[in-house]
Amino acid sequence: MDGEMMAALASGAQLLHVVVDVVERRLRDRPQNAPTSAAPAVANEGAPRADSAGRPAPAVNRGSVDPGARRVAVQPVFLAGLNAFNAEFEAVVRSVMRSVKRGDAVRMDAEDAAQHAFTEMWRKLSHNRWTQIRNPQAYLRQTAWNHYKSSLRPQKPDSLSYEPPPGPGHAELVGQRLDVVTALNRLDRLTSDIVALRLDSITIKDIAEHLGVTQGKVRYCLAKAHQGLHGYPTPPTRRLAPDGVVADAESLLAPGGDLRTMSPDDRQETRTAVIEWQERLRRCPARAFGREGTAMILRRVAALAEALIADRDERAALGLVRVAAPHMRSLGRSHLVARKVRRAWAEAMSELGQYQRAERMLRILSADEERVLGSTDSRTRLLLYWTLVGQGRLWEAEAEFLRLEARLTRSPGHKTLLLHAQCRNAWLLGRLGWVEESVSAYTDVIWRRTGVLSEDHSDTLDARHSQGKVLVTAGRGEQALSLLWGLPELRARVQTDHHSDTLETRKYRSVAEVLVEPRDDCVLAGAVRDLEEILHIQVHRHGPDYPMSRDTDGWLGWLRRVQEANRFGEPPPGI
Structure with missing residues (x-):
């Protein structure tokens, strides 16, 4: 105070x-006989009274009373x-x-x-x-x-004189615009210019050309501005116009773009742009784009979902296709691009380990393709047979893969898809126990992919990884280590050192080293540290129920059992 x-x-x-x-x-100067309403009470108060013994009390002289008394x-x-x-x-x-x-x-x-x-x-x-x-x-x-x-309680308005508050007038609208200008002034110059152009419904492509920056940079600045301006008035609704959503769809990812080979910054910019575009798509009702616009949107959704699945981000792919589901139903589930979205949906479910659900989705899709096209698409067949492998129905899957390879061999335009089918069939051979046949099939796939794609293409490196993984699973440590040696460093150069594929190759090389020298405590301790680090990253990125996380946890448990056996001088446990 x-x-x-x-x-x-x-x-x-x-x-x-x-x-x-x-x-x-006033009481002291008042005459004694002055009329007052308090006189009786004062007189009674001053009258002689008897004490406890019956003797009369002495009278009190009012004129000589002490002021304090x-x-x-x-x-x-x-x-x-x-x-x-x-x-x-x-x-x-x-x-x-x-x-x-x-x-x-x-x-x-x-x-x-x-x-x-x-x-x-x-x-x-x-x-x-x-x-x-x-x-x-x-x-x-x-x-x-x-x-x-009590001062905080709302006061009830008078029902007779209460009037509803008027709508926003000119002054309020001007104030909102001033709020937007104030918010823009909080940003840096480039981001402020990008947001201002975006508020005027300028496409990301045109903004990038006008400012001389990349489209990824424009999307990154918009995402940064969205976080920095949280709580300010939302931009005008024309920003979410269907035309803008359709126009921006083409700039999200270049045709044939591979997220696996992007730098971490470019990958993050692309993911941020996809999330922002996905949110805008969510707010647009079905049939808002027309049949042609909806078909274009779904085509981009299918391509983005496939790229996310290849980059081991199946949950992001699921979120994207689920947002696109109302638009897919408005176009018709049997439409060409709708079938592509449904196929990507089922593939994401399969890669997350939900093989039975993915099989049901793919069989329904196969029936629709039979009805519309007269035969099932080869890509649908490939994914369907892979769900059989995941469920352990290996002999049934092996027969179907042989028929699929024969069919693709007769189709010269499906060279890349044929290599995918042969790669997965090689893994199936390893699961059946035919290790030599599996390694030989992988060698053929690696050679063909090197010629069609390149030696350091992500698909070629994936085949080399799977070949070594088959040998590790079969307990052939020396042969696996010879194939996996140097591969993690190559994958780190192509796909960065913390990419999910790079971590998987590191894991299997560490396990192969332990298979070669199970009694070496230093090698064993290093492998345990590697797998603990990899498991921590995978759980943080994908969760403990992700197939790769469960696989790493299983191998880590085996390594600890080997440590326990070495501590007591017992033979190492089997795989």
Whole structure:
């Protein structure tokens, strides 16, 4: 409390003394026979009375009464309360204000509440009800707090004079525009220019060309601005116009773009752009784009979902296709691009280990393709047979893969798809226990992919990884280590060192080293550390139920059992 407030409160206490002195002076100067309503009470008070022994008490001379005695005689309870009030005045004021301000009240509210509390106490003091207050300080705090709470209660409007609030007028709309300008001024110059152009419905491609930056940079700045301007008025609704969503769809990812080979920054920019575009698509109702626009949207959704699945981000792919589901139904589930989205949906479910559900989805899709096209698409067949492998129906899958390879061999335009089928069939051979046949099939796939794609293409590196993985699973550590040696470093150069594919290759090379030297405690401890780090990254990125996380956890448990066997001199456990 500042000095001015304390001075005002002290002046109030002095005023009370002045009032009491005036009352005493008037009582002292009043004639004895003056008519007054209080005379009977005073006369009775001053009449001779008998004491406890029956003797009459001496009369009292009113003219010679001491002022102090008269003060006690007039208002004994009043004066006792006044003395207590004056003694505690300043200390209680501070205490009341602190108590109220703990309830998030501002200083002005606390002062009003304290003033109200002391006013109520003065009323009790002036009406001889001071003795009803057992704890003055507690009374002041509670009275002040009740007054503050009552001021927060909403006041009920008068039903006769109440009018609904008017809509936003010109001044309010101008204020909102000024809020937007103020928010834009908080951003850096480039981001502010990008947001301003985007508010005018300029496409990301045109903004990039106008400012001389990449489209990825434009999307990154928009995402950064969205986070920085959270809480400000939302941009005009024309930003979410269907034309803008369709136009931006083409700039999300270049045709044939591979997220696996992007730098971490470019990959993050692309993912941020996909999430932003996905949110805008969610707000657009079905049939908002027309049949042609919807077909274009779904074509991009299918391509983006396939790229996300290849980059081991199946959950992001699922989120994208689920947002596109209403638009897919509006176009028709049997439409060409709708079937592509459904295929990507089933593939994401399969890669997440939900093989039975993926099989049902793919069989329904296969029936639709049979009805529309007269035969099932080869890509649908490939995914369907892979779900059989995941469910352990290996012999059924092996027969279907042979028929699929024969069919693709007769189709010269499916060279890349044929290599995918041969790669998965090579893994199936390893699962059947035909390790030599599996390694030989992988060698053929690696050679062909090197010629069609390149030696360091992600698909070629994936085939080399799977070849070594088959040998590790079969317990052939030396042969696997010769194939996996140097592969993690190559994958790190192509796909970065913390990519999911790179981590998987590191894991199997560490396990292969332990298979070669299971009694070497240093090798074993290094492998355990590697797998613990890899598992931590995978769980943080994908969750503990992700297939790769479960696989890493299984191998880590085996390594610890090997450590336990070495500690007690027992033979290492089998794989």
